[in-house]
Structures are given as C-alpha cells and as structure tokens.
Amino acid sequence: MKCALGPLMALAAAMALHCPAARAATPALPPLKHIATLHVPGAPLDVFDISAVNAQGVYALSDRSNHGLDFFDAATGAFIGRATGFAGFNPAKGFDTAGPNGVVAVGRGEFWAGDGNSTVKVVDLHSRKIIASISTGGHERTDEMTYDPRDHLVIAVNNADDPPFVTFISTRTRQVLGRVMLPQATDGAEQPVWDPATGLIYLSIPSLDHDKARGAVAVLNPRTRALLRFMPVARCMPAGLALGPDHRLLIGCSDDGVAAGFPARSFVMSTRGRIVARLPQVGGSDEVWSDPRAHRYYLAAVANTGGPVLGVVDSQTDRWLANIPTGPHAHSVAADARTGRVFVPIAGGKGSPCPRGCIEVFAPR
Helix, strand or coil, rough: CCCCCCCCCCCCCCCCCCCCCCCCCCCCCCCCEEEEEECCCCCCCCEEEEEEEECCCCCEEEEEEEEEEEECCCCCCCCCEEECCCCCCCCCCHHHHHHHEEEECCCCCEEEECCCCHHHHHHHHCCCCCEEEEEEECCCCCCCCEEEECEEEEEEEEEECCCCCEEECEEEEEEECEEEEECCEEEEEECCECCCCCCCEEEEECCCEEECCCCEEEEEEECEEEEEEEEECCCCEEEEECCCCCCEEEEEEEEHHHHHHCCEEEEEEEECCEEEEECCCCCCCEEEEEEEECCCEEECCCCCCCCCCCEEECCCCCCCEEEEEECCCCCCEEECCCCCCEEEEEEECCCCCCCCCCEEEEEEC
C-alpha cells in the first residue's frame, strides 16, 4: 500500500536571519516531491534509528524491529538485503540497550553500526554479514558515530553511559586507540561529524552540568584524542549535527529540547562557535543530513510544531525552504548525493500512513 502524504508546503520566501553579503546567491532549487514508498521485509518497522547513504549509493537503516541493518539501492529503491545479529529493542529494557543505533559508511564495502551491548559492529556489504565486533568498554549502547578517513578512524559515542564517552577506533586494525570521557555532558551526547578542513570532530551535547538550557557543540582532536572546547548553544538541547559549506554546521535542536519547553528551532554555527543563522521554522529534530551536491540540509524534525516534518534548508544561503509532512517517529534522514533522493523512515501503528512502517523517498521535481 502506498503511503500518502500531505501536500508539500509551499516553498517560502522567508527571509534568512543571516546571509553574508559576500556569499553569492544560488539559483532557485526545485522543491522536493514524494516519489516512492519502500516497504521493509520481515517484522513491521516499528522501531528504528539512524540511517546513512554511502558514496556508492547504498542506503542503510538501523532496523531495530528486525535486529539488523537494512540495505536498499538508493537509485532504484530495490531491497538489497539485511545484516542481522544486533540487539533489537526490548521494551522491558528500553532504548539504552537497543541496537542497531548509529551507522556510518566506511570505505566502499563496509558499514559500521553501534549496538546495544556497547559494541561497534562492522558489516561487510557484499556478504551482509557482521565480520567484527569491537567493544567500546561501556555498559550501555554505542550510539552515533562519524568517519575520519584522513586518520582512518571511526569515532563512536556511548551516549547512555554515565558519564558519556567517545571512542576512537582504527579502521585498519579495528582496535580502540583511545577514549574521551564527557562528565560535563549530563544528558548524553548525540550526532558527531568530522570536518576535513579543520581535521576536527564536532559533537552535539544536549546539556552541560545538569542545565538543560546550556547545550554545546564539543570540539575534539582525533589525532591527540583530546577534548578542545565546548561551543555554547542556548535553549536548544542539540541532537542533529551536519557539516555544510564555508566552515558551518547545522544544529538540529532536539525533541528533548521541545519537551523541556524550548522553541522548536534550528541553528547554523560557524566551526569557530558563532551562531550565524537562526531557523525558527523547523525544529525538534534528531538526525540531520547535508547533501553538498544539492546544497541542502535535511532535518528529521520529529517534534516540529504541528507534527513531524522533513525540514529543508538551503546550505549556501542558510534559508529555510520547506517543511514536508512525514509521520510517526520520523526522526531519521539520509540523502544520496548522486541522485538527490532523500530517505525518511516512518514507523507503523496507529496514525501512521504506513500500517507496517515504511521508508518514504523524496526527490527534486
């Protein structure tokens, strides 16, 4: 059954709050439209987490309902297969021991994913098998991660341990090289991103020292495995983080921030820590994504005012473009730079346009 979505909200001529004069205007980009619905084999897609697309155009989804990573051809939508062997989700134990969680593409043939027993599992895409399991040394789930190809590292975050910590893992030897503890991060730690221009890791920190109004982006050096500083973000509880052009980061203020009474909104921050744009049109996000070829950010704004949406922002002008209605628990988003297709999984169940869950696909007109 096809999942029908509401009409695309008109592309706004909303004025950005920050648009440097030196930055050249870009041609108007075509709006996104819903083009396909991907159905996930096996158990209904009720519980899932982060997703990613690799450079070869394979979309991977952390499918907790089916205890595995699901793989789709991003260009055709064809189901490639599933790598099983992850923890899944046990309602009696909650999300702190669930898996798979964060997922990142490493090279041409591997996806690495966090699991519920404080491990990172390496999945071979060709065989769709787990070929290595690396302990991060914690007690709860390993969650989101990023890849540093210059230093051959995966940087993984244990957000549910107390205190949370970051683990640096060699992709050559699959050995843990070091950790950074984050005792100041009293509400966990969320989406990290590696910046090739600075060589540094940036990491969303929802709150510092038990003050939900004081969030931050942490800056870490992967070579020295050291925490350099915190760049403050107020009344946001940052979750999603994506790297854009001109040394800028999109920050998705989280659903936890909305629950704490803060506005559903997003920010753009320079990698030096200055807020350069405020986006009050979209917020309550978990995963966010940057497509450098399309010059767009995408936000899985599950707690946006009025209901879950896919937020669309022009990454060259920092202008909000649109909010596209999605569905229940739509907190994950990834885009394929080769085709411009954007993938948003939606849970099944009551109130869902997809009774068994699905993945909605959007693309430019």
